[in-house]
Every structure is written in structure tokens, then in C-alpha cells.
Amino acid sequence: xxxxxxxxxxxxxxxxxxxxxxxxxxxxxxxxxxxxxxxxxxxxxxxxxxxxxxxxxxxxxxxxxxxxxxxxxxxxxxxxxxxxxxxxxxxxxxxxxxxxxxxxxxxxxxxxxxxxxxxxxxxxxxxxxxxxxxxxxxxxxxxxxxxxxxxxxxxxxxxxxxxxxxxxxxxxxxxxxxxxxxxxxxxxxxxxxxxxxxxxxxxxxxxxxxxxxxxxxxxxxxxxxxxxxxxxxxxxxxxxxxxxxxxxxxxxxxxxxxxxxxxxxxxxxxxxxxxxxxxxxxxxxxxxxxxxxxxxxxxxxxxxxxxxxxxxxxxx
Amino acid sequence: xxxxxxxxxxxxxxxxxxxxxxxxxxxxxxxxxxxxxxxxxxxxxxxxxxxxxxxxxxxxxxxxxxxxxxxxxxxxxxxxxxxxxxxxxxxxxxxxxxxxxxxxxxxxxxxxxxxxxxxxxxxxxxxxxxxxxxxxxxxxxxxxxxxxxxxxxxxxxxxxxxxxxxxxxxxxxxxxxxxxxxxxxxxxxxxxxxxxxxxxxxxxxxxxxxxxxxxxxxxxxxxxxxxxxxxxxxxxxxxxxxxxxxxxxxxxxxxxxxxxxxx
Numbered sequence: 308x309x310x311x312x313x314x315x316x317x318x319x320x321x322x323x324x325x326x327x328x329x330x331x332x333x334x335x336x337x338x339x340x341x342x343x344x345x346x347x348x349x350x351x352x353x354x355x356x357x358x359x360x361x362x363x364x365x366x367x368x369x370x371x372x373x374x375x376x377x378x379x380x381x382x383x384x385x386x387x388x389x390x391x392x393x394x395x396x397x398x399x400x401x402x403x404x405x406x407x408x409x410x411x412x413x414x415x416x417x418x419x420x421x422x423x424x425x426x427x428x429x430x431x432x433x434x435x436x437x438x439x440x441x442x443x444x445x446x447x448x449x450x451x452x453x454x455x456x457x458x459x460x461x462x463x464x465x466x467x468x469x470x471x472x473x474x475x476x477x478x479x480x481x482x483x484x485x486x487x488x489x490x491x492x493x494x495x496x497x498x499x500x501x502x503x504x505x506x507x508x509x510x511x512x513x514x515x516x517x518x519x520x521x522x523x524x525x526x527x528x529x530x531x532x533x534x535x536x537x538x539x540x541x542x543x544x545x546x547x548x549x550x551x552x553x554x555x556x557x558x559x560x561x562x563x564x565x566x567x568x569x570x571x572x573x574x575x576x577x578x579x580x581x582x583x584x585x586x587x588x589x590x591x592x593x594x595x596x597x598x599x600x601x602x603x604x605x606x607x608x609x610x611x612x613x614x615x616x617x618x619x620x621x622x623x
Numbered sequence: 624x625x626x627x628x629x630x631x632x633x634x635x636x637x638x639x640x641x642x643x644x645x646x647x648x649x650x651x652x653x654x655x656x657x658x659x660x661x662x663x664x665x666x667x668x669x670x671x672x673x674x675x676x677x678x679x680x681x682x683x684x685x686x687x688x689x690x691x692x693x694x695x696x697x698x699x700x701x702x703x704x705x706x707x708x709x710x711x712x713x714x715x716x717x718x719x720x721x722x723x724x725x726x727x728x729x730x731x732x733x734x735x736x737x738x739x740x741x742x743x744x745x746x747x748x749x750x751x752x753x754x755x756x757x758x759x760x761x762x763x764x765x766x767x768x769x770x771x772x773x774x775x776x777x778x779x780x781x782x783x784x785x786x787x788x789x790x791x792x793x794x795x796x797x798x799x800x801x802x803x804x805x806x807x808x809x810x811x812x813x814x815x816x817x818x819x820x821x822x823x824x825x826x827x828x829x830x831x832x833x834x835x836x837x838x839x840x841x842x843x844x845x846x847x848x849x850x851x852x853x854x855x856x857x858x859x860x861x862x863x864x865x866x867x868x869x870x871x872x873x874x875x876x877x878x879x880x881x882x883x884x885x886x
Contacts, residue, residue: 373884376731376732378728378883379883380881380882380883398734398735398736401731401732406728408725408728408729408886411729412724414630414634414726417634425630425633426733428630429730429734429735468729
């Protein structure tokens with residue numbers, strides 16, 4: 308089923324194959340008795356890509372992620388990270404991987420500094436200056452006992468330990484939970500930077516809006532099944548925009564409806580509202596024949612669009 | 624190797640300190656009563672009328688000699704109780720406790736083999752038991768003579784070593800259950816139950832002919848059944864316990880490595 312990188316012969320897929328694949332799953336399945344937590348997941352994430360993984364709670368996001376970490380053992384199928392089998396070469400995989408758990412738990416008895424130092428030691432040491440830099444960036448109170456930290460501060464410790472060894476692959480389960488908007492931005496900047504340096508980032512969220520400004524592609528999963536994978540760019544380009552135009556003088560419904568891509572025209576006096584599918588250019592050229600007082604185009608709600616488009620597939 | 628042992632000790636040192644202080648105080652209290660018990664023939668003769676099995680279960684046989692007193696009041700009663708409670712609690716928590724807290728995910732996202740986690744967790748328990756044992760012995764060595772408890776240091780060392788080995792075995796059993804099930808309370812309950820059963824069996828079996836043939840099956844018999852306080856080190860018994868502990872640790876590794884880590 309869901310083979311994402313398309314055909315094996317000919318066409319643009321050939322180009323895609325030249326890019327090294329950082330994460331690949333083949334028919335990855337996890338069953339608990341008769342319950343399928345993950346059902347035959349086929350996924351390919353390219354090196355250097357920021358990949359969003361969205362779906363409602365319990366859809367199978369964390370199951371996928373914990374299978375990649377070799378914390379769970381698949382019922383069938385397999386997974387590779389950086390070309391290495393996560394079961395047989397788990398140690399080598401995890402040496403190059405940074406992970407943030409969805410339900411982050413830390414040793415509450417320790418301070419942030421102690422916890423990070425212990426984790427660094429388990430990796431055979433990391434660049435201390437980089438840890439300090441990350442801490443400063445997120446504003447982590449290093450010497451506070453974790454027991455006394457807010458959820459946001461704990462999440463900072465979790466993020467720092469995931470990034471501190473400069474991993475080639477980052478797997479982050481709900482990374483922004485507990486972070487305030489300013490820190491979310493700091494986090495998004497960091498993700499952008501490491502991706503620019505070639506790292507691959509897989510991050511999950513239960514809402515698309517958290518991912519649409521950072522991710523290159525997003526996959527949507529529901530009830531253990533992959534529904535779709537889309538480029539954020541494509542989603543945005545094809546998304547219908549809601550447009551409202553205030554003209555100096557009334558313009559007829561017929562005229563607006565005749566413009567390619569325009570639908571649902573609603574004219575009230577000098578104010579016209581409609582939806583534009585596809586390119587905006589014909590619309591701009593058509594309304595430019597009249598005097599335009601104000602023009603607003605709403606950012607499309609990708610979430611709604613995504614759900615609308617694929618909800619049927621989930622039931623089928 | 625060793626990072627996880629250090630980390631575990633750093634997290635648990637305060638608790639260990641508490642256990643150590645209680646052990647030391649308890650041992651001092653026990654030896655402090657020796658002069659009173661030794662001189663009280665009415666007390667000791669009143670125990671004589673009890674069945675031998677009851678005397679054995681409560682450590683009441685031969686209370687008038689220092690060695691008999693330590694064997695009865697410490698090494699066949701309080702010391703196993705302390706060491707086993709400590710070891711079983713730690714063993715049950717070592718794997719399942721990390722899973723229940725959610726910190727196992729964090730540990731295993733590092734390039735660590737699960738076997739290393741089990742070995743180092745087990746190693747940390749062993750080290751802490753040795754610390755407890757060392758303080759037990761030292762307390763007897765320092766405070767024994769003050770209260771007329773004169774037993775050769777080699778013999779108390781032997782009895783302590785066997786008690787530590789008993790702790791290792793039951794800690795390893797708890798670790799094995801913890802590795803197999805990932806459930807802390809369950810592991811704690813089963814390992815404690817096994818310890819209780821072994822203790823009772825060892826106390827009663829010598830006086831029941833149908834049971835006494837299989838006494839060698841009881842870890843408690845190897846730990847103190849042959850009275851190391853009076854008779855000195857019995858290496859065979861000691862190694863029987865240690866090897867059995869190693870077998871359970873190996874079992875923990877195999878079983879933990881095969882299953883999902885609980886979130």
C-alpha cells in the first residue's frame with residue numbers, strides 16, 4: 308500500500324532515489340493481540356529532510372517512533388535508520404540518533420546539569436560548550452533540581468539531551484509540548500539549522516499547525532494506518548484560499564464566478580467573498596479592472612484541508 | 624562500563640545511607656542485649672520448653688554463647704530480613720521501576736545494550752549489599768567486644784558474606800522477574816513470597832523428616848543453615864548462592880532483551 312516515493316522505474320522518482328534515505332520502514336506492523344497499533348507502515352524519509360508526523364492521540368505515532376528506537380519489537384516488517392537495521396544494528400543507529408520521548412521522564416533527583424552530564428557520559432562524552440550554548444538558547448535553569456522544574460523546563464532538558472551530541476537523525480515525539488510560543492520558535496530555528504547542516508528530523512504532533520512552518524513534508528496517520536504524505540508546499544499551493552474584496556462600486560456575482568478557480572461567490576453590496584482554488588493570478592487580473600478598496604486572503608487551514616481530503620481514506 | 628552503576632549510586636546513595644544507619648543501630652541494639660540474655664537463665668530455660676522448630680524459627684536456640692546469640696538473633700533472622708528487603712526492592716525496581724517511571728526510554732535511546740543496563744543495575748545492587756555487609760561486620764567488630772560478644776572476626780565475616788550472597792540471590796530473582804515482566808509490584812511480591820517460603824522451610828524442615836532431605840534446595844540453608852558464625856566460611860555454600868544469582872541475572876538479560884520496553 309502506501310509506497311510514498313512512487314514508482315521504481317522512470318519518472319521523477321528516479322531523482323528522488325539519488326537522495327540518501329535516512330529513515331525507511333517496510334511493512335512495519337505492531338499488533339497487541341488483535342489490536343493493530345501500526346498496520347504495515349511504508350515510509351521513506353530523505354536525509355536532510357524535516358518530516359512531520361501527525362495524527363490524533365493513539366493513532367500510532369509513538370508506536371512508530373518507539374519501533375525506530377528498538378524499544379518496541381515489530382510484529383512484522385522492518386525499519387532502517389541511515390541504512391542500518393534498527394533491530395540488528397541498534398547500537399550503531401542510536402549512536403547517531405537523538406530522541407525525545409513523547410512522555411518525557413527524567414531522573415527527578417538530579418539537577419538539569421547532572422542529568423545532562425550523566426546522559427553525555429553514556430554517549431562517551433559530548434561537546435560541553437555546545438550543551439552550554441543550547442542551554443543558554445532555551446534558557447534552562449541548569450542547577451535546579453528536575454523535581455522542581457516546570458513542564459516547560461523539563462522539556463528543555465529533554466530537547467537539549469536530544470540535540471547535544473549533534474546527531475545525524477533526530478526523532479522527536481511531540482517536541483513542543485509544554486513550550487511557550489517563544490521557545491517553540493527557538494526550537495523551530497534550531498531544527499531548521501540542524502537540517503540545513505544535513506541532519507534529518509522526524510517530529511510528531513497531533514496538530515498540523517505546529518509543523519506546517521518547519522516541516523518539508525508531513526505524513527498523516529490514523530488508527531495505525533498511514534493516510535497520506537504531502538509536501539507542505541504542495542498543500543499550500545493547492546489549498547483553497549478564502550478571499551474577501553471590498554470594491555468601490557458593486558461587482559456582479561456572474562463576473563466573479565466566471566474567473567477560473569473562483570467558487571462560492573457571495574456578493575453583498577460592494578463586498579464580495581469567494582474561494583480561490585489554485586492560482587491567484589487570474590483573480591487579481593480580473594478584479595484589477597475595478598477599483599479595489601481592500602483585499603484580504605486568509606491563510607488556508609491546512610489541517611482542515613488535510614483532514615477533509617483523507618478522512619474518507621481512513622474509513623475505507 | 625560503569626557509568627550506569629555510578630548514576631544509580633548517585634541517585635540511591637541517600638537511601639543506602641538510611642539503610643546503613645538502620646542496620647548499624649539495629650546491630651548495636653542486638654549486641655547490647657547480649658549481657659542481659661546471657662545472665663538470665665530463667666529466660667533461656669523458658670525457651671527450652673518450646674518445640675525445637677519454633678526455637679529455630681525465632682533464633683532462640685543456644686542464646687548463651689556469643690556465636691549462638693549472633694546466629695540466632697542476627698544471621699538467621701534480622702540480617703536476612705534487612706538484606707532481602709533491600710535487595711528485593713532494588714531488584715524489582717531496577718528494570719520495571721525505570722519503565723514505570725518512563726526513564727528506561729531515555730536510557731535505551733543511548734547506544735547501550737539492554738544487557739549492559741541489566742548488568743550494571745545488578746552490579747549497583749551488589750555493590751550496595753557489600754556496603755551494607757561491610758558496615759554490619761564493622762559494627763560487630765567494634766561493638767561486639769564492648770558487650771561481651773566475642774566471636775572471631777573471620778567467622779562474623781563468613782556469616783556476613785553468606786548473608787550478602789543470600790541478598791544477591793534474592794535480588795537477582797527480583798531482577799529476573801523485573802526483566803521478564805516489567806512490573807515492579809508483581810516482581811516485588813513474588814520475590815518476597817519466595818523469600819518468605821524459603822525462610823519458613825529452612826526453619827521448619829530440620830525438624831520434619833520428610834522435608835529435611837531437600838534442605839539443600841533452600842538458599843537460606845546455604846546462607847546460615849550450617850552456622851557460619853560458629854563454624855566459619857563455607858565456600859561451597861557461598862558460591863552456590865553466588866552462582867545461582869548469576870544464573871538469574873543471565874535470565875533477566877535474556878528475557879528483558881526479548882520484549883517490548885513498557886512506556
